[in-house]
Amino acid sequence: MSVQTRPGTAEARPPAPPGSPAAPGAIRAARRESRSRRWRRDRILLAFMVPGLLYFAIFHYGALFGSVLAFLDYVPFLGLTGSRWIGLENFQRLFGDGDFWHAALNTVEISLLQLVFYFPAPLALALLLHSLTRTRIKRFVQSAVYLPHFISWVIVVALFQQMLGASGVLNGFLADNGLHTVHILGNPDAFKPMLVAQVIWKDTGWGTIIFLAALAQVDEQMYEAAAIDGAGPWRRFWHVTLPALRPVIVLLLVLRLGEILSVGFEQILLQRDAVGARAAEIIDTFVYFRGIQGGDFGFAAAAGLFKGLVGVVLVYAANKISHRLGESGVYR
Structure with missing residues (x-):
């Protein structure tokens, strides 16, 4: 039995040819x-x-x-x-200022230390959390390592001062036992490693979120198949886990390189007086003291613009390299 359709309805109209203007x-x-x-x-x-x-x-x-x-x-x-x-007079003054280049060198040193020691820390912690089989223990550990991220740098610096300062818990213990006291937070040579240690303690747990999300997408059957084929834990990590994490690692690395001239302004400003400007001056604090406090706004704006341009160039170069390695990077 044929179906009757009203003229003008979609069923009654013949389909437009692919090359027709109506298509x-x-x-x-x-x-x-x-x-x-x-x-x-x-x-x-x-x-x-x-x-x-x-x-x-x-x-x-x-x-x-x-x-x-x-x-x-x-x-x-x-x-x-x-x-x-x-x-370009402000830029000429900027590039001829020795204090600016010293601040830039301090910034790069701190960023490289964070890249070497902090960047792998969330990945390692994510792998450890992913290996836990008991859900309750895993959730408890996750909550415990996430909490420091929500503590302000004022509190974090105060905690480290109470523990490692001149009159902190560590020196109190050493003095009570007749040992030589140490003032770690006031030592310029230990300042940069201490900054990295503070960042690791505060933000490692928060940084694991992205890696845990990537690990959750890995099919468990791939691990089982690799184990059946005789692959040990290291080979399973190398051939199953790492390929799944590689796009995320490359993406985060590209973004981190773009911020290589940006380190914790508030964290360093709070501890700058304890070790002096020679050890703790970075580009952000240099801009703050020369621009906001010194009133040389054009000079400080030139320093900030230079920092932004360097970040753009680094992101572009790192993104090109990621494309050469077969990854998507930040953008195509």
Whole structure:
């Protein structure tokens, strides 16, 4: 029995030939309808994104317009339009300033120490947590190692001072037992390793979240198949776990290289006076003291702009290298 359809309905219309003018229009209409349907479906999630988007738009992208200060002899009460344009003079002063290059060297040294010692720490902790079989113990350990991330740097520095300061617990124990006391936090030679130790204690647990998510995507049958084939724990890690984690490791490494001139401003500012500017000055504190406290806003803006340009170049270069290694990187 044939089905009758009314003229003008979708069933009655013959399909448009692929090469006809109506076909692209129908495809565009279908795409618009699908897009509007997705917007309606995800409107609650999109609404939650609005505060984050506003934050980045105002405080990150909007702040980029302030980079023009690097080319001005900026006077606050004259404003951007009233201040004198001096071109690259601030950059000439910057590149001829020995204190800036010393701050840059300190920044790179701290970043490399963090890259070598802190970057692998979340991966190692994630592997240890992933190997735990009891769910309750795993959740307890995860909660315990996540908590330091939510403690402010003021509290973290105070805790380290109470433990390792001149009158801290360690020196109290040494003095009570007739041993020689040590002032670790006031020692300039120990300052950079101490910074890395503080970062490892505070943020290693939080950094495991991404690696644990990647490990959760690995099929357990692959481990079982590798074990049946005679692969030991090390070979299973090398041939199953590491290939699953490699895209995440490369992505995080590219992002970390882009921030190689950005280390903990608040963490270092709180401890700078204890060891002196020679050991603790970084680019961010250099900009703060020369720009905010010294009032040399154009000079400080030039230092900040130089730091941002170096970060862009490093991200671009690292992303190209990741493409050469077969990974997607940050962008195509």
